Every structure is written in structure tokens, then in C-alpha cells.
Amino acid sequence: MSRVLIIGAGGVAAVTIKKCARLPEHFDEIYLASRTVSKCEALQAEVGADRVKAVYAVDADNAEEVEALINKVKPDLLINLALPYQDLPIMDACLATGTDYLDTANYEPKDEAKFEYSWQWAYQDKFKDKGIMALLGSGFDPGVTNVYTAYAAKHYFDEIHYLDIVDCNGGDHGQAFATNFNPEINIREITQRGRFWEDGQWKETDPLSVREDLDYQNIGVRASYLMFHEELESIVKHFPSLKRARFWMTFGDAYLNHLKVLEGIGMTSIEPIDFQGQKIVPLEFLKAVLPNPGSLAEGYTGMTCIGTYITGVKDGKEKTIFIYNNCDHAACFEEVGAQAVSYTTGVPAMIGAALMLNGTWKGAGVWNMEQFDPDPFMDMLNQHGLPWDVLECEQSPFKR
Ligand code: NDP
Numbered sequence: 001m002s003r004v005l006i007i008g009a010g011g012v013a014a015v016t017i018k019k020c021a022r023l024p025e026h027f028d029e030i031y032l033a034s035r036t037v038s039k040c041e042a043l044q045a046e047v048g049a050d051r052v053k054a055v056y057a058v059d060a061d062n063a064e065e066v067e068a069l070i071n072k073v074k075p076d077l078l079i080n081l082a083l084p085y086q087d088l089p090i091m092d093a094c095l096a097t098g099t100d101y102l103d104t105a106n107y108e109p110k111d112e113a114k115f116e117y118s119w120q121w122a123y124q125d126k127f128k129d130k131g132i133m134a135l136l137g138s139g140f141d142p143g144v145t146n147v148y149t150a151y152a153a154k155h156y157f158d159e160i161h162y163l164d165i166v167d168c169n170g171g172d173h174g175q176a177f178a179t180n181f182n183p184e185i186n187i188r189e190i191t192q193r194g195r196f197w198e199d200g201q202w203k204e205t206d207p208l209s210v211r212e213d214l215d216y217q218n219i220g221v222r223a224s225y226l227m228f229h230e231e232l233e234s235i236v237k238h239f240p241s242l243k244r245a246r247f248w249m250t251f252g253d254a255y256l257n258h259l260k261v262l263e264g265i266g267m268t269s270i271e272p273i274d275f276q277g278q279k280i281v282p283l284e285f286l287k288a289v290l291p292n293p294g295s296l297a298e299g300y301t302g303m304t305c306i307g308t309y310i311t312g313v314k315d316g317k318e319k320t321i322f323i324y325n326n327c328d329h330a331a332c333f334e335e336v337g338a339q340a341v342s343y344t345t346g347v348p349a350m351i352g353a354a355l356m357l358n359g360t361w362k363g364a365g366v367w368n369m370e371q372f373d374p375d376p377f378m379d380m381l382n383q384h385g386l387p388w389d390v391l392e393c394e395q396s397p398f399k400r
Contacts, residue, residue, distance in 0.1 A: 001028050002357045005073045007060050007090060008081035009034035009043055011181060011294040011338060012104065012139070015346025016081060016353075017043055018336045019384065021051040026354040031073045033058040034082065060086040066093035075099060079353050081346075083185060084108040084115060091123055091134060100132050100356060104139030104349050105185070106230045113188040113270060117233050121366060128365040135361065136368050138352030139345035140306055140325075141167055141247075142231035144386065146369035147377045148308045148323040149235055154374060156321055156390075157312035159241045164309040164398055165229065168250040170219035171302035171329045171340060175291055177258035180341035183287040187268050190259070195228035196246040197236045208256070212248065214397060216305040217389075218326050224248040234368035241312075262286065297339040300329035304340045307388075311396050320396040325381070325388045335385065344386060351380040 004020065004027055006013055013034070020027040030047075032040045033056040040055035058069050060082050070078065070093055080090045080103040087107035094101040108115040120136055127134050137143050145165045153160050169180060179186040194205035210226035229247035236245050251259075262268050267286045272279040307324025325344070332343035352369070355361040361372045369377075381388055 002026065002077070003029040003031070003073070003075045004077050004079055004353060004357070005031045005033065005070065005075035006079045006081060007033050007058065007066070007086070008083075009036065009039035010081065011342035012345045012349065013081040014043055014294065015332075015336050015338045015342050016079065016349045017047055017052065019347055019350040020353070021047045023350070023354065024051075026357055029053050031056070031075060033069055035059060060090055063089035063092040063096070066090055067096050070094070070097040070099055077102060077353055077356055079349060080104075081349060083182060085110045088119060091120065094132065094134070095123070095126055095130060098130055098132055101134040102138050102349065102352050102356060103136060104143060104345055106137060106142070108185070108188070111270065113192060115189070115230055117230065117368075124366045131364045133356065133363055134366040135352050135356060136366065137231060137234070138349050138369060140348055140386075141165060141229060142234070143345070143348040143352070143369055144325070144381065144388075145306065145308050146231050146235060147374045148388070149239065149310065150370040150372075151374040151378055152308065152310045152312075152321060152323060153239060156319075157310070157314050160239055160310050160312035161241060161243045162309075162311040162396065162398070162400075163235065163239075163242055163245040164396075165231065165247045166214060166216070166224060166305075166307055166309065167248065168214075168216040168219055168222050168224070168305045169302075169341065170216060170222065170250075170305065171300055173296040173300045173329075173339070175296065177255060178291040178296055179293060180296065180339065181293050181345070183290045183293070184283055187259070187262075187283060187286070188270065189229075190227060190249070190251075191263060191268055192228060194226045195232075196226060196244070197232060197242065198244045208251070212398070214248065214250075216250075217307075217324060217391075218303055219305050222250040223252075224250050231368075235370055238368065238370050294338070294342065297329070297333045297337060297342075300333065300339045303328045304344060306344065309393070309396060309398065320393040322391045322393055323388055324391075325386050327386065347384055347386050348381070351377055351384060354380065
């Protein structure tokens with residue numbers, strides 16, 4: 001008998017819940033909690049009370065509230081699909097109750113737009129001593145991109161040297177400016193300085209200042225910008241043979257122009273300001289006026305293409321491969337009423353949870369995705385809506 005407690009009822013959670021609900025062989029009982037309980041109730045009504053057994057309101061910034069909820073539900077696994085700010089209080093509650101933990105994004109303090117694994121890796125000994133497991137970053141990127149890297153290293157190379165993760169959303173939602181997942185988290189991420197790994201050290205670039213025009217499978221050529229992304233940190237740690245590791249994301253001119261204006265007038269700032277007698281954070285206000293990412297799903301056309309280019313050596317010869325997935329926004333909407341960015345995150349969360357619950361991926365401590373055998377995860381991607389392909393490239397599209 002397996003019982004999961006999911007925290008968060010946003011775009012990603014809606015996909016994970018629907019996918020879990022269809023797999024009673026992995027998830028016998030599903031419980032759902034979030035800040036706004038009406039969103040949980042709506043999801044329960046959609047999926048059925050026979051699958052989502054009960055819903056609860058919880059403030060996951062408060063570890064004691066989460067602990068009390070865990071004691072009530074007694075789940076085998078807690079799936080955290082709230083926001084990165086809640087990672088540590090939820091991990092504290094898991095630690096206090098001896099409960100396994102999974103998330104899709106690494107911890108970020110609310111008052112500083114900085115995300116890194118140090119805070120969560122610091123739980124390694126405590127989780128190990130307690131005999132419980134935390135799986136970090138089981139989304140697409142991080143998540144599937146880490147697993148792609150491990151799969152390439154296992155099956156295609158003796159040693160991997162160059163890694164470029166590419167994330168293209170070739171879709172069109174018809175809005176002048178909207179983000180595809182939580183706007184606050186998304187804008188904090190892309191307005192940061194760029195960072196990549198080269199020759200044993202991190203190097204920085206001005207935000208979105210390095211561009212390559214890359215050709216994406218089934219989409220075409222798109223302007224792609226170098227950014228820091230969290231999986232680079234763990235992948236570089238676990239594959240020390242890497243000489244360089246970078247992350248690229250596509251942005252259209254209209255998106256960048258909007259972002260530039262919003263930044264220029266201070267709307268992306270996370271410094272609180274006084275407004276009519278109260279303190280407000282401009283970025284939180286901006287989030288409130290932007291479209292809810294979930295609302296973009298209907299009528300969204302086009303595809304995403306996310307993958308990893310890896311160059312390395314096999315039998316003394318250098319070669320490059322590209323492992324990738326194309327995900328179609330309209331097909332996701334038809335299947336689960338979501339757009340592809342929520343879908344490509346929600347499905348891997350379900351897969352990581354299933355592998356933990358059935359003991360395929362197990363171990364006490366805090367783990368990143370690339371530390372486990374990638375094969376069972378790759379098989380489940382094919383079975384549950386995110387099929388992948390491997391291309392052997394004549395040469396890497398990237399200069400040395
Ligand atoms: P949403 O904003 O749509 O959903 C977040 C949910 O968390 C909402 O239901 C929200 O409640 C709830 N929540 C927020 N704060 C609290 C709190 N203090 N206590 C309880 N619940 C809370 O975000 P997404 O679904 O788009 O993203 C979910 C996660 O997935 C994020 O961490 C995001 O960074 C990550 N992500 C990871 C990706 C990957 O590839 N690895 C890609 C995309 C997203 P309320 O409804 O009240 O606001």
C-alpha cells in the first residue's frame with residue numbers, strides 16, 4: 001500500500017495528480033494540500049474522491065503545520081510541488097516525521113534571487129541518519145536533463161567532456177507577455193547573471209548577453225541565450241570529467257522587449273516598496289497582473305524541445321549526441337488540460353515518485369537525479385507521455 005501527500009495545487013501539481021491518479025499500481029492513495037484549499041477541492045472534483053482521498057489547507061512556509069499534516073495523513077512520500085521557498089520547511093517536517101521527500105526545484109530564499117543546492121545538500125547527514133530519502137529536482141530541467149546526462153554517460157561514452165542543455169519553447173499562447181510557470185520564480189531566474197562551468201571554475205556573464213541561434217528538432221532555428229540553471233551545479237559535481245557545462249533557453253524579441261521595459265521601470269525588483277501605506281514587492285504585484293500560467297493552456301499551439309548535447313570520447317574517438325523530447329502544447333491540453341511546460345515538469349515528478357515508492361531508486365540521504373540508474377526512468381518517460389530520441393551528430397553545433 002502506498003500513500004502520497006502532494007503539497008501545491010498549481011500548474012505542475014495538476015498534471016502530477018492526474019498522472020498519479022491513473023496509476024493505482026504505484027499510488028494507492030493520494031492526499032493533496034496547498035495554501036488555497038479551494039484549488040485542491042477543484043482538483044479533487046476533477047480527478048475523483050476515490051483517487052484523491054482528502055484535501056487540506058496548509059501554509060508550507062511553516063514546518064510545524066506541515067509536520068502536523070504529515071502526522072495526520074502518514075504518507076510514505078511527500079511530493080513538494082509548491083514553490084522553491086517552501087523546500088526547507090517541508091524538508092524539516094519530513095525529517096521530524098521520518099518521511100521521504102521529492103521536489104522539482106531547488107531552494108531559493110524569498111528575499112534573495114539566488115538558487116543553489118548548498119542549503120538542501122546540507123541535509124545529507126540528517127536524512128541519512130534518519131534513514132530517509134530526498135530526491136531533488138524531479139522535473140524536466142532539472143530532472144529529465146540530469147537523467148539524459150547520466151544515460152549518455154552510461155550508454156554512449158567512456159568519458160563526457162562538453163554538456164549543453166537547451167530548452168526551447170516553440171509554442172504560441174497568443175499573449176503579449178506571459179511566463180509558462182510561476183511568473184515570480186521564472187523572472188527571478190532569467191534576470192540573474194548568466195553562469196557556466198569551464199575548466200574547473202564557474203564563469204559569469206551579464207544576464208542574457210550571450211546568444212546562439214540553434215536549430216531545434218521539429219521547431220526550427222531559435223535565438224537561445226546562456227543562463228544559469230540549477231542542474232548544472234549537481235551535474236558538474238557528479239561528472240567531474242566535464243570540461244564545460246552550459247544551459248541555454250530560447251526567448252523571442254517581444255518577450256525580451258517586455259522584460260527590458262519591466263526591468264527598466266523597476267517592476268521585476270524584489271525589494272519591497274511603500275504603496276498606499278503598505279509594503280509591496282513589485283515582482284509579486286507583477287505576478288498578480290500577469291496571466292496565470294495554467295490559463296495559457298487552452299489554444300496554446302506548437303511544441304517544446306528540451307534536450308542535452310553531449311560531446312565526449314568513446315573507444316578513443318570523439319563524438320556528439322543529442323538526447324531530446326518534443327512536447328506538443330495542444331496534445332497536453334487534450335490529455336490533462338495543461339500546457340507543455342507544466343506537463344513536462346509534472347510527469348517526471350510522478351515518475352520519480354513511482355520509482356521511490358517501488359524501491360527502484362532508493363537510499364538514505366539527499367540525492368540528485370543523475371546519481372541513480374537512468375534506465376528505469378528513461379523507460380517510464382517513454383510510457384507516460386514524454387518519449388525521447390537520441391541523435392548522433394556529425395559535429396557539435398557549439399564552438400569550443
Ligand atoms: P504555481 O504557482 O502554479 O503553483 C504553486 C502552488 O504552490 C500553488 O498552488 C500555491 O498556492 C502553492 N503554494 C505557494 N506557497 C505556498 C505555501 N506557503 N504553502 C502551501 N502552498 C503554497 O507554480 P507551478 O506549478 O508552475 O510550479 C511548481 C513548482 O515547479 C515550482 O517550484 C517551480 O519552480 C517548479 N518548476 C520546475 C520545473 C522543472 O523543470 N524542474 C519547471 C517548471 C516549474 P496558491 O494557489 O495559494 O498560490
